[in-house]
Each structure stands twice: as structure tokens, then as C-alpha cells.
Amino acid sequence: MNIPFGRKFKLGLVINPFAGIGGSVALKGSDGREIREKALAAGAPQLAMQKAQTALNECSDISDYYEVYTGAGAMGEDTAVLLGLTAHIVSNSMPLQTEAEHTCQLVKALENEGVDLILFAGGDGTAINVCESLTKKIPVLGVPAGCKIHSGVYAITPRAAGSVLAQVIKGNLVSLVQAEVRDIDEEQFRKGKVIAKHFGELWVPESLQYIQAVKMGGKESDELLLDDIAEYLTEIMQDNEDYYFVMGSGSTVDAIMQHCNLPNTLLGVDLIYQNKIVKNDVNAQELIELTAGKPTKLIITLIGGQGHILGRGNQQLSPAFIQQIGKANIVLVATKTKIQGLAGKGLISDSGDHDVDHSMLGPISIITGYRDQVLYYVGV
Known part of the structure; x- marks a missing residue:
């Protein structure tokens, strides 16, 4: 085994x-x-x-x-x-x-x-x-x-x-x-x-019971689920108003930004504070400098079918930045359809730094809807 x-x-x-x-x-x-x-x-x-x-x-x-x-x-x-x-x-x-x-x-x-x-x-x-x-x-x-x-x-x-x-x-x-x-x-x-x-x-x-209010797999279903995720993340941001939020790339995070009525860099990384843009499309060095010494949370999703959470399409999230904020401040969001599409394979951290990737191994919480979360794992 x-x-x-x-x-x-x-x-x-x-x-x-x-x-x-x-x-x-x-x-x-x-x-x-x-x-x-x-x-x-x-x-x-x-x-x-x-x-x-x-x-x-x-x-x-x-x-x-x-x-x-x-x-x-x-x-x-x-x-x-x-x-x-x-x-x-x-x-x-x-x-x-x-x-x-x-x-x-x-x-x-x-x-x-x-x-x-x-x-x-x-x-x-x-x-x-x-x-x-x-x-x-x-x-x-x-x-x-x-x-x-x-x-x-x-x-x-x-x-x-x-x-x-x-x-x-x-x-x-x-x-x-x-x-x-x-x-x-x-x-x-x-x-x-x-x-x-x-x-x-x-x-x-x-024990997981997959009971959803809407049929999974269709466009309408995905839109409703993304709305639920966005609503929950908005509440989390309001409850943590002293935190800077780093918004990763992808359509799931884009839905959250739209819900907040904020401009989003779909294939980039944005930084917000108290529901205002600090800077769009930041690079790796800017991200470290802008968040140094500040309470910070990172919101990311996984790549469907592959399961990568770091190292694919978000290289702005450097190992130094991940070490700076720690795993506890990473907020992972995804629909259950996306997670099921992994067919049991673990999530992947491929930051390019062995110590960072090793620190990511193990169980991680994933927000999958409004006040709805699952416990999955980051593997090798």
C-alpha cells in the first residue's frame, strides 16, 4: 500500500x-x-x-x-x-x-x-x-x-x-x-x-454524502455553485478585514472577484485589501514586498483534471511567498465536480522548492459551496 x-x-x-x-x-x-x-x-x-x-x-x-x-x-x-x-x-x-x-x-x-x-x-x-x-x-x-x-x-x-x-x-x-x-x-x-x-x-x-441542490455537470449548475462559493468567500473576507487577500488565477477565483465587483486578471494574480484593489497582475517580487509583515491569505483553486494547486499557471506565487504566509493561510476553493474529476488522485504542489512542497503534503480543506467544505489531501 x-x-x-x-x-x-x-x-x-x-x-x-x-x-x-x-x-x-x-x-x-x-x-x-x-x-x-x-x-x-x-x-x-x-x-x-x-x-x-x-x-x-x-x-x-x-x-x-x-x-x-x-x-x-x-x-x-x-x-x-x-x-x-x-x-x-x-x-x-x-x-x-x-x-x-x-x-x-x-x-x-x-x-x-x-x-x-x-x-x-x-x-x-x-x-x-x-x-x-x-x-x-x-x-x-x-x-x-x-x-x-x-x-x-x-x-x-x-x-x-x-x-x-x-x-x-x-x-x-x-x-x-x-x-x-x-x-x-x-x-x-x-x-x-x-x-x-x-x-x-x-x-x-x-462520512461524505454527495447531495447537491442542483444537478452537477451543467453550465447552470456550475454557475450556481460558483455563486455559492463567491458568497461564502465574501463573508470570509468581511470577517478578516485586516487581512490582505491574494487572488490567484482561474475562472473560480474570477467568479469571486466579479461577486466583489472588482477587476480581475484572469490569468494573473491580484492583491486586494478591504474590498479594494491594491494592485492587479502582480509579479512574484511585488507580491512578497507588498505583503511583507502584513496578515495575508491566498485564495487559489486547482487545475481541473490535473489537481495542481501550485506551480501551474501561478508562478507568481513563489516558494518565498508561500513560506511567508504558511499553509494555514491558503484558502483553496473548487467545485465538487472538479474534485471528483481527479478520480481519487491527490492534489499536487509543484512550487519548485522541495521544502515548500513537503510542507503542503497532507489534508487540506477545500471550500466547495456556501458554508460547505470537504477535507481532501495534497499528495506527491
Whole structure:
């Protein structure tokens, strides 16, 4: 089997060892040291590690595809070792009884490590810890192990979580959706009241269901889809008004510029700021100079049938510029028709610089419609 990304998938693993520990002994939760101590004293089993193992067992036939980045001991290392997986420990100082702060510490370390996805086993409290710790758009996937599972970031079962994870690691096309993080007040829950509150959202992969409002393949369909993409990108620009936006070449990006009522260089690169043209048809050196030290996002599409995102028709996007802004600030847009036309082949970065191309390998989010995204991959 060939590794689709050209490198091993970097899987972040977070296990809350005490998730759900109060359930079997009727404590209706596991938040707080006192509750956990009561549960342990009552002989409550710790099942989160077992549930994480169930999820990872669904990826047993592709263990050569990925490696695990995790915390010491029960927060992930023990489970990885038990399954014979390569484990990199990114957070060593973990006490026997971990707290929310240790989950947050581990999540931040995984973000700094640049993992492709974070798999976490816990309950709603763990989901909140993950949500409040992440600052980048890293996909996450929850393995249900807590007493309370009100958040939409969890798969329906540990096995289902493993199934979706396997699809992502194999480089299959999956949807990428924003799912809600919620939690309930445990004190009120113990009094028989369920008060669930919204906390935030996380990006979660889910099994792809290609259901479109319009027939794919026709001119009218493509125009409607491009309108949807353009509308969503306009919102993103408004939400990031302090950013400079570099608009790549091609008809998909042209549709966005038309939606913004801005002149566009169809086969060139344009720079805009706060919905105004800074310069049309910039060259490579101008682009570096005009964006140096400024928050910048790049909007590009892929070449249909080939899958190139860098190095074909957009040489103005030099390796130095890509290094300057980083992969996290690249916004990739394409219709699902275009992606399906790749027939499973990975996207291609051919910038002319090995280090830049290597940094692009792995999963990448693609905007395919209004608030509609998929997770695909850049290969070799």
C-alpha cells in the first residue's frame, strides 16, 4: 500500500482517562476532583482508554499510514503502546489524576506540532477543553466516552469514529463540517434538570454524502455553485478585514472577484485589501514586498483534471511567498465536480522548492459551496 500523502499522517491523540467514570456509580458526571475520587473509591472502571482503542482498531490495517502524537501515560501513550503504534510524546508532565488543564496543555502541544487531526476520547467537558485550546483550524473527531454527550463533535460510537478516521488517513474525500460543542450543568443534572449550553464550534470530518441542490455537470449548475462559493468567500473576507487577500488565477477565483465587483486578471494574480484593489497582475517580487509583515491569505483553486494547486499557471506565487504566509493561510476553493474529476488522485504542489512542497503534503480543506467544505489531501 502506498501512503497517499507522501508522508505519514500525523494523528494527535488525546484521552481523558477519567471521562465517564462517574456514570457506572450513579454520580452523573465526572467533572471535578472530588467526583473522580468518589468514583475511583467506589470501584468505577476507567473506560476511555478502551474506547479509544476500539476506535483505533478500525485503522489496524493502515497502521503504516500514520503515526501518533500524544501525551504521556494514560493520556494516550499507554494506548498507543498497547496497539503497537509509533508514538511521539509531546507532553510529558502528566500526573496520575489529570485535570482539564492537562487536556488543554496537550491540545496546545499537538497544535504546535502541526498534527493533521486530533482524535480525542472524553465527554462534553473534554470537548470544551479542546475547543478553548485550539487557535488554528485543525479537524477534530470525538470518541464518545463521557457520561454526557450533548456535543455534535462526537461520532455515534467509538467504532464509527475509527471508521471516519480511517477514511481521512487513506486520503478519501470526506465532508468537513462545523459541529457544536455543548455542555450541561452537572449540579443541576444531579437535581434532575438538564440545562445544556452552547460553548463553541469545532471542525469535524464526517462520512461524505454527495447531495447537491442542483444537478452537477451543467453550465447552470456550475454557475450556481460558483455563486455559492463567491458568497461564502465574501463573508470570509468581511470577517478578516485586516487581512490582505491574494487572488490567484482561474475562472473560480474570477467568479469571486466579479461577486466583489472588482477587476480581475484572469490569468494573473491580484492583491486586494478591504474590498479594494491594491494592485492587479502582480509579479512574484511585488507580491512578497507588498505583503511583507502584513496578515495575508491566498485564495487559489486547482487545475481541473490535473489537481495542481501550485506551480501551474501561478508562478507568481513563489516558494518565498508561500513560506511567508504558511499553509494555514491558503484558502483553496473548487467545485465538487472538479474534485471528483481527479478520480481519487491527490492534489499536487509543484512550487519548485522541495521544502515548500513537503510542507503542503497532507489534508487540506477545500471550500466547495456556501458554508460547505470537504477535507481532501495534497499528495506527491
